Amino acid sequence: QQQVKQSPQSLIVQKGGISIINCAYENTAFDYFPWYQQFPGKGPALLIAIRPDVSEKKEGRFTISFNKSAKQFSLHIMDSQPGDSATYFCAASMNYGGSQGNLIFGKGTKLSVKP
Amino acid sequence: GAGVSQTPSNKVTEKGKYVELRCDPISGHTALYWYRQSLGQGPEFLIYFQGTGAADDSGLPNDRFFAVRPEGSVSTLKIQRTERGDSAVYLCASSLYPGAIGYTFGSGTRLTVV
Numbered sequence: 124q125q126q127v128k129q130s131p132q133s134l135i136v137q138k139g140g141i142s143i144i145n146c147a148y149e150n151t152a153f154d155y156f157p158w159y160q161q162f163p164g165k166g167p168a169l170l171i172a173i174r175p176d177v178s179e180k181k182e183g184r185f186t187i188s189f190n191k192s193a194k195q196f197s198l199h200i201m202d203s204q205p206g207d208s209a210t211y212f213c214a215a216s217m218n219y220g221g222s223q224g225n226l227i228f229g230k231g232t233k234l235s236v237k238p
Numbered sequence: 239g240a241g242v243s244q245t246p247s248n249k250v251t252e253k254g255k256y257v258e259l260r261c262d263p264i265s266g267h268t269a270l271y272w273y274r275q276s277l278g279q280g281p282e283f284l285i286y287f288q289g290t291g292a293a294d295d296s297g298l299p300n301d302r303f304f305a306v307r308p309e310g311s312v313s314t315l316k317i318q319r320t321e322r323g324d325s326a327v328y329l330c331a332s333s334l335y336p337g338a339i340g341y342t343f344g345s346g347t348r349l350t351v352v
Contacts, residue, residue: 230279231278231280
């Protein structure tokens with residue numbers, strides 16, 4: 124049972140454009156929603172994260188939008204650059220800051236930014 | 239060390255053989271996690287250590303998989319009687335405190351079972 128559904132599977136954007144990746148979750152007990160960026164041959168690296176008590180979080184060119192009622196959240200990359208080309212994963216976990224902490228990942232979105 | 243170190247970076251083994259994958263977490267990190275990432279998929283949780291003890295091993299797929307962390311630092315993931323379906327990248331992550339905040343992942347060990 125896939126608890127975090129991510130779309131699209133792949134995305135091609137022109138340099139300077141906006142990249143948008145969407146995720147939906149099922150378990151309302153999730154209380155921490157990070158996005159990870161992964162380059163080939165490397166482990167995932169935390170990009171930005173949000174808790175369900177806020178609807179939006181922005182860090183530089185990266186913004187998470189969160190819709191608790193719809194159980195959806197999305198990543199927006201403004202002014203996309205070729206260096207942003209990577210695979211992006213949304214994730215969710217329970218027990219924020221607690222003793223649990225294992226993450227449930229989406230299947231990933233491969234982003235290609237064309238110069 | 240500066241980051242999470244995993245060795246070897248690549249491992250090719252024959253079906254039925256035993257393998258050990260090593261993870262050196264960031265110094266001082268008490269929590270350590272193992273994940274498995276199959277081609278084209280997101281990482282899947284395997285096991286979580288708090289100190290020396292396995293706090294949650296619910297993600298281990300079967301009893302061929304076992305992990306230890308005897309001194310609360312380095313961890314070893316052990317796979318017995320390997321099968322071709324075990325082929326994947328095995329990722330290790332550590333964090334200063336328990337919980338998903340502040341995870342740092344290693345680059346992984348790519349295991350290929352032939």
